[in-house]
Amino acid sequence: MDFNYNLNHLKELEAESMFVLREVAAQFENPVLLFSGGKDSILVTYLAMKAFYPARIPFPLLHIDTGHNFQETLDYRDELVERTGARLIVGSVQEAIDQGRVVEEKGLNASRNFLQTAVLLESMEKGKYDAAIGGARRDEEKARAKERFFSHRDEFGQWDPKNQRPELWNLFNGKKNIGEHFRIFPISNWTELDVWQYLSMEGVNLPSLYFAHQREVFERDGMLLAASEVIQRRPTEIPFETTVRFRTIGDITCTGAVKSTAGTIDDVIDEIAASRVTERGTRADDKRSETAMEDRKKQGYF
Amino acid sequence: MDYKHSELLRFTTAGNVDDGKSTLIGRLLYDSKSIFEDQLEAVQKASERRGEEGVNLALLTDGLKAEREQGITIDVAYRYFSTPKRKFIIADTPGHTQYTRNMVTGASTANVALILVDARTGIVEQTRRHAFIASLLQIPHLVICINKMDLVDFSEEVYTTIKEEFEKFSYKLDVKDVSFIPISALKGDNIVTRSENTPWYGGGTLLYTLENVHIGSDHNFIDARFPVQFVIRPNNDEFHDYRGYAGRVAGGILKKGDEVTLLPSGFTTKIAKIDSHGGELAEAFPPMSVTVLLEDDYDLSRGDMIVRTHNQPNVSQDLEVMICWFNERPLQLNGKYAILHTTQEARCIVKDIRYRLDINTLHRDVDDTTIRMNDIARVVLRTTKPLFFDSYRRNRITGSIILVDEHTNETVAAGMII
Numbered sequence: 001m002d003f004n005y006n007l008n009h010l011k012e013l014e015a016e017s018m019f020v021l022r023e024v025a026a027q028f029e030n031p032v033l034l035f036s037g038g039k040d041s042i043l044v045t046y047l048a049m050k051a052f053y054p055a056r057i058p059f060p061l062l063h064i065d066t067g068h069n070f071q072e073t074l075d076y077r078d079e080l081v082e083r084t085g086a087r088l089i090v091g092s093v094q095e096a097i098d099q100g101r102v103v104e105e106k107g108l109n110a111s112r113n114f115l116q117t118a119v120l121l122e123s124m125e126k127g128k129y130d131a132a133i134g135g136a137r138r139d140e141e142k143a144r145a146k147e148r149f150f151s152h153r154d155e156f157g158q159w160d161p162k163n164q165r166p167e168l169w170n171l172f173n174g175k176k177n178i179g180e181h182f183r184i185f186p187i188s189n190w191t192e193l194d195v196w197q198y199l200s201m202e203g204v205n206l207p208s209l210y211f212a213h214q215r216e217v218f219e220r221d222g223m224l225l226a227a228s229e230v231i232q233r234r235p236t237e238i239p240f241e242t243t244v245r246f247r248t249i250g251d252i253t254c255t256g257a258v259k260s261t262a263g264t265i266d267d268v269i270d271e272i273a274a275s276r277v278t279e280r281g282t283r284a285d286d287k288r289s290e291t292a293m294e295d296r297k298k299q300g301y302f
Numbered sequence: 303m304d305y306k307h308s309e310l311l312r313f314t315t316a317g318n319v320d321d322g323k324s325t326l327i328g329r330l331l332y333d334s335k336s337i338f339e340d341q342l343e344a345v346q347k348a349s350e351r352r353g354e355e356g357v358n359l360a361l362l363t364d365g366l367k368a369e370r371e372q373g374i375t376i377d378v379a380y381r382y383f384s385t386p387k388r389k390f391i392i393a394d395t396p397g398h399t400q401y402t403r404n405m406v407t408g409a410s411t412a413n414v415a416l417i418l419v420d421a422r423t424g425i426v427e428q429t430r431r432h433a434f435i436a437s438l439l440q441i442p443h444l445v446i447c448i449n450k451m452d453l454v455d456f457s458e459e460v461y462t463t464i465k466e467e468f469e470k471f472s473y474k475l476d477v478k479d480v481s482f483i484p485i486s487a488l489k490g491d492n493i494v495t496r497s498e499n500t501p502w503y504g505g506g507t508l509l510y511t512l513e514n515v516h517i518g519s520d521h522n523f524i525d526a527r528f529p530v531q532f533v534i535r536p537n538n539d540e541f542h543d544y545r546g547y548a549g550r551v552a553g554g555i556l557k558k559g560d561e562v563t564l565l566p567s568g569f570t571t572k573i574a575k576i577d578s579h580g581g582e583l584a585e586a587f588p589p590m591s592v593t594v595l596l597e598d599d600y601d602l603s604r605g606d607m608i609v610r611t612h613n614q615p616n617v618s619q620d621l622e623v624m625i626c627w628f629n630e631r632p633l634q635l636n637g638k639y640a641i642l643h644t645t646q647e648a649r650c651i652v653k654d655i656r657y658r659l660d661i662n663t664l665h666r667d668v669d670d671t672t673i674r675m676n677d678i679a680r681v682v683l684r685t686t687k688p689l690f691f692d693s694y695r696r697n698r699i700t701g702s703i704i705l706v707d708e709h710t711n712e713t714v715a716a717g718m719i720i
């Protein structure tokens with residue numbers, strides 16, 4: 001008999017993530033999956049489908065809608081919900097602004113990214129969720145490199161990097177006091193390239209924003225931002241049309257595009273494999289300070 | 303790029319403070335072209351702001367504010383790089399003794415441990431401690447990197463002396479596969495490319511070793527163990543009577559038609575089907591996550607275990623365990639803790655502390671048995687219900703436990719069943 005019981009690295013990552021998702025369903029009473037419409041939360045949703053097949057995903061999807069989304073993202077989200085029969089809950093940043101619960105930033109670099117945290121925590125409290133599953137990866141950012149699969153948060157949703165629970169073998173300790181919750185990161189060990197290679201291997205389709213298309217953009221601090229009425233432009237920031245794609249998808253105001261002709265998933269893989277900058281190199285929200293992500297996470301960002 | 307056939311290797315790094323761990327990781331990432339320009343630029347800027355000369359590669363791994371302030375590594379960080387052959391996950395763990403628990407954390411899932419030794423000082427207390435923890439945690443492969451060879455003129459004699467000293471010391475340890483590499487992390491000797499400075503060294507570079515070390519046998523493929531994690535019941539028209547047991551294979555190989563015994567009930571039945579989202583599977587092996595369906599309709603729940611009838615684990619409420627204590631509050635003799643083992647959860651009482659181990663001398667202290675943070679001890683636990691387990695030496699998944707403080711919910715100990 002040929003003894004070849006080896007999983008390739010993508011299948012091993014898949015097995016690990018499915019295990020984590022099943023632990024969440026088993027250990028928590030009321031988990032929720034944070035869905036942004038980006039490739040990482042799409043991957044987590046796909047892995048959840050696998051983990052609980054042929055049953056439905058046993059937790060709802062929660063989208064924190066900044067009101068400044070790309071339309072393509074919203075279309076994709078609605079189609080996915082329809083196809084999988086998942087339950088969708090939307091937390092609206094616009095509504096929170098209108099009701100005066102949060103105050104919008106002003107000025108040129110105004111972003112709703114920061115407001116997302118408040119609305120996320122509000123939505124979690126309202127839905128009494130005790131675990132929020134997110135698509136964050138450790139290779140994204142240096143503070144995220146320190147994250148656990150099961151990330152404990154206090155009653156204010158805060159992360160304390162000095163007081164994390166050690167994670168040993170595959171024994172995840174999800175015990176908590178009332179009012180506390182966990183953030184769960186099933187794809188912690190995936191890199192950007194792993195995500196693309198896996199989505200290609202599995203034939204998962206993605207929002208069109210990830211592939212090369214014509215778009216009106218303008219340049220700011222070396223980044224290409226989409227020309228949109230939600231971003232204030234300086235008179236010198238003159239929009240022009242070019243062929244771009246997005247490496248990450250967030251709020252329009254802080255998501256930079258890259259010049260690219262990659263039209264298929266395999267083109268994208270080749271492009272990323274050769275790229276000399278990280279995917280978060282296109283994110284304005286990370287460039288605010290040396291510890292921008294760590295600071296946001298301490299406040300309850302995911 | 304042939305990513306469809308690449309394997310995953312997890313390794314951890316250990317070494318004394320200033321032995322050059324961060325530099326080594328920085329070098330591996332840099333020479334394998336895994337550092338991106340914007341990361342390097344950020345590190346360059348941060349180094350400048352701190353008034354440092356040159357680029358401090360350690361800032362690539364020390365990402366937290368407090369770590370940068372103090373210039374030390376507080377917590378485990380995970381780094382990634384890949385070559386066409388393998389994808390690597392590095393658990394970058396702190397070298398300070400007060401953070402031994404983090405080394406244990408990083409080591410628990412590693413295939414390989416890299417232990418750094420400064421060529422100028424040779425084997426020190428910390429080297430023995432790290433090697434011992436690696437052996438205690440049964441990391442299958444040890445690679446001893448004798449670093450800073452540039453500072454001892456790439457002397458073969460220095461290398462051989464350290465190698466022999468380590469070998470003599472490691473006879474007392476339970477390690478199976480050890481290799482030695484003379485390197486300079488700072489200059490890049492024998493990291494990714496062979497060094498011209500060590501013509502007397504016949505072995506491979508560090509990267510070559512990491513790419514080629516045999517990890518296919520690191521899992522247990524002998525003893526079939528399937529802890530039930532979650533029961534899948536779709537309750538819809540199409541899958542009306544579907545009752546699937548979801549879990550991750552912890553050992554052995556499961557096949558359709560295999561005769562199995564269900565624990566704790568002891569009922570015997572057969573595997574009717576191994577299911578996945580992609581369709582039925584002929585067999586399942588570690589570390590796959592699958593769903594098992596049984597021929598007879600027995601009621602199983604989370605924490606139960608499916609095993610081969612003629613190869614069963616130990617079933618007992620009494621465990622002998624080597625533990626590493628993680629918490630500031632010492633272990634309480636006769637204290638009660640929650641115990642997590644595979645997908646099972648129970649409570650336990652610490653019946654006896656056999657001895658506290660001095661990991662520097664491997665001396666067993668039976669008189670002073672106060673177990674404080676970072677101590678390693680042999681203890682006896684009595685659980686509220688029977689656990690199904692193997693010895694840790696036989697299976698790292700079914701042989702490991704953690705203890706949780708029931709008041710604070712903190713994970714207070716990691717344990718390996720003897």
